[in-house]
Amino acid sequence: MTEDRRFPPALAAVAECAFDYDDGIDFEPYAEFSSAEETTSWIRAWTGNQELDGAEFRVFGQDGTGGLAMFWTVREGAPLTDQPVVFFGSEGAVGVVARDLSAFLWLLADGVGPMEAVEHTDLDGEPSEELREIAEKFAADHRQSGADVVAEARAEFPDFESTVTAWCR
Template sequence: MTETPVDDRALPPALADIAAVEFDYDDGNGIDFEPYDAFDSAAETTDWLRNWTGNHELDGAAYRVFGQDGTGGLAALWCVRTGRPLVEQPVVFMGSEGACGVVAGTLSDFLWVLADGIGPMEAVEYDDHTGRPDPTLTSLAERHASTPRRSAQAIIADARAQFPTYVEDIDALCR
């Protein structure tokens, strides 16, 4: 019997539900995030990573881009945990002006960050991670999260501790 390959370009159910949410930027007081209803293609992801870094030897195989902020900075699952499903991969953000960082250690934790009113751009570009809890995103996290609720601040700090060299590693790829 032939084994069916896993389609890791299909949005996990939690990301599909996030794509249906209308995020309110609220003149800078809300979440600046525009989720996609599908991952960017492998070719689009490679093109983006090459342009972002200026390094045309790279490919985007390690990333599944699932949304952006208003300036074009991208949120992605970073497939760094070999053999683990997409929902167990960290969420990263790479901004349009060069800021980048790890947002959450897993998709589940990312749901709690959103529930706290913090988007991927805000998690990376701002030091204040106290948000405005959002009832719609809290309900979504309660349905999909496999990790206990923690504050966005704790989740972001934990993710940065898990991947302490992410920013330096990305910077080293830039030309």
Template sequence: MEITEDRTFPAALAALTGIDFPWSDDPAEGSIDYEPYQEFESAQETTDWIQAWTGNKELTGDAFRTFGQDGTGGLAALWLVREGPLTAQPVVFFGSEGEVGPVATSLGEFLWLLAGGVGPQEAVEFGSDSGVPHAELRAVAEEHSGIEPRTPAEVLAAARAEFPDFAETVQSWCR
């Protein structure tokens, strides 16, 4: 497969940049620890990040498009592993303390995860039960996902089923 050089920020991600993501220390109030970017990080920034995260200076960031972070610096990224546009690529999370995992099989699925009140960090660390649905994010998912509504549990189950070895793959890159 040829990795695309496309760094055009999808409309679905651009729609997230104007939303105030809820944050609370009380999970019952609903909290999404996610800060959307306004564009993808540059190829050099992405390479610097993956090399620092893995300790592997042989890697490049070509297989990733980072598009958001949590409050600790963990990154959400598109992982370019299949044919098709950026919106068809899975969304993965790399935490600041070594947490890693797939969170959605596509950008459309990711939008439904957010609509259910679950961010990428919460998905990897706590699973699908941590969210409180968010009306503004649901409106973005309805407009930009291109798929029928999904629950966070459905989104995470599909991602984990399709990419069960993602954490082991990332571990194999680490030095």
């Protein structure tokens, strides 16, 4: 698990983009991570488990209903940008979105947000030129479709949902 709380430049670039729900991505990126205290409060409320502290998560955005997108720092010793991106929906949906930040950038560029990646089966979004430029700047050699991003993440972390369910009280 990484203790890194520095906001990656690629996410800062994403935070400067205007997301329009009418374009198909319900995502509101943050300009910095939620505090450790906010994350602890959130994970305890979401799971009903007062023993959790949420230290393995770095929350960096939300959808319009309050579902949260975050890094899950599960890869021991790996940099924050190499950690998987996950989503916890406001109504209980949960899932892995991308295997790392590079993949997440291409997911967004393909017109798919974290909520859509978890809650929808149709991942045909409206590609964004602005987000494609960010993906090319920060992850040019990792280009892939949104559907491939989600498929790879789910294949690598097939037990994420059951892990989260086990935390719930």
